Amino acid sequence: MKVGTHLKNTSLDMAHHHTEDNFHQTGEIPKPQTKAIWRTFVILVAITALEFLIAFTMDAGTARNAIFIILTIFKAFYIVAEFMHMKHETKTLMWSILIPLALVVWLMVALLAEGSYYYESITNYFR
Amino acid sequence: MSTSTTLEAPNTGTWDGGNEPMKASYGKLMMWFFLLSDAFTFGAFLITYGLARHAHKPYTGEAEAFTFSTEWWPIPEKVFNAFPGFHGVDLPLAFVALMTMILILSSVTMVLAVEAGHRMDKNDVQKWLLWTILFGATFLGCQAWEWSHFIAGTDQGMLLADGTRVFGANLTVNQYGPPLFADLFFFITGFHGTHVFTGWILLLIAFISTVNGVYQKRGHYEMVEKIGLYWHFVDLVWVFVFTFFYLI
Structure with a gap:
């Protein structure tokens, strides 16, 4: 390979x-x-099918959301690594793209906390 | 021909673009960094959706008893349950599933075109680019239908306190829930759709160039590769939109 x-x-x-x-x-x-390409395709379709299965068999909640997010990251990995060929680029290129994305993770943590805080303060204010 | 040869002549000096520390051409590198910036944009959009959702009351009752109300954030599978040709039938997320499959398929045909380009196989590049263009157009058509259905609304609409009903959604009125839900739907899927459309135009240009033998003369199909990177990124964004907008 x-x-x-x-x-x-x-x-x-x-x-x-x-x-x-x-x-x-x-x-x-x-x-x-094209063997690797079709294998990646099968994996992506299988994960998407699994997501649908979970969406209709499992009750909504934190556990289900966590499963969805993990499966999404799996799909993202296969698209970036195989289709976008990131796996075969130099390590320097890979890290210069991946490391800045940590900022997105930070934004997510900050804004979700902010949203929850806003909701809490509004509901408690009118109680 | 002679001009393109001059342009393609490699620079060999160290400070003349001769060395490639990341072993990728300038164009490919710049595409990667553009995609990084685009990832920030889409990340910000989806995180804003998360912020709005956390700042609104969640629906806590039974899923079967769910009704549309501006009081709480809607359950996505209750909003996106229509399918063309099946009016009034409750088919949760079926159409989105179809759209997802179409986009994944288009990604596969795109990567096959890139692979054919590596082998300098003009016919295969043409064939796979054409398939990608077809799937891309189908996806855009699906999105147009999804939007028009979302805007027109359902038969029942939403019952307001004064006894009147609202149907469909725009930027200020939304039958499915808080107006912000519709706003974010339009912005996120619209921004993604604009990306798909841009990529589709690029694919058309690449297809015409391939047919005219431009890349064959140039000696490489790197342009197809760069457009491929962009196209896969659009697919990648859809994977995230699908999870955070439709599933969760």
């Missing part, structure tokens, strides 16, 4: 640097390598 990707990247680089050569050498086209 790893080797295959390497080869692909190399051929892409070659295409970059030897534009003319490649243009004249397009006679042979390699066979498609």
Whole structure:
């Protein structure tokens, strides 16, 4: 798997640097390598189906929401790692995209707490 | 041809763009950072939804007895339960499920186009781009239907205290619950839909360029790859919208 990707990247680089050569050498086209793509597709569909199953068999609540969020993160991982090819990029690129997203997590914690506080103060005010 | 060759000539000097510390081209790197900024935008939208939801009264009664009221935040599966051609039938989340499947499928055909580009297989790139364009258009059509249904409302509408009824939703009136619920629906799915539409236009341009052999002449299909990154990101956002707007 790893080797295959390497080869692909190399051929892409070659295409970059030897534009003319490649243009004249397009006679042979390699066979498609789509196994990993379809596997990811099956995983994404399976997780989505599971989410629907849970939505109609489990009562709403914190536990169900937690399951939904975990499954969503799983789906996000497969889309970013496989479809967007993040798994095969350099670690530097990966972390420079992922680390700033911690700010989103902070915003979420802060604003959800803020919303709950607002609701509490309104309900207690009118009680 | 000659001009494009000059433009594509690699710079080899260290301070001349010759080294790529992240082993990704300038364009791909910039697409990644654009997507990061876009993730912040969508993150802010969805977190605002969370804020509004926590600041409103939740519905605590039995799910079967649920009625629309501005008093409490609605249960999503009671709002999104319509399906084209099945008027009045309660099919919770069925249409959203279909839309999700269409978008995942379009993501797969997109990645297949990128894969074909790596192999310099012009015919395959064309084929898979066309499938992606088709699924993208279908998704947009579904969203248009979803919006028009949401705006028009249900047969019963919402009964107000003075005995009148309101039907559907706009930015100030909302039959499904607090007005903020409708506002966030329009902003979040609308912003996502705008992204899908933009990506769809980019796909059309890429398809035309592929057919004209632009990328084949250039010697690589990196443009398809960059548009692919954007398209997958749109799918990724939908995964989150689906969970936080429709499921939870």
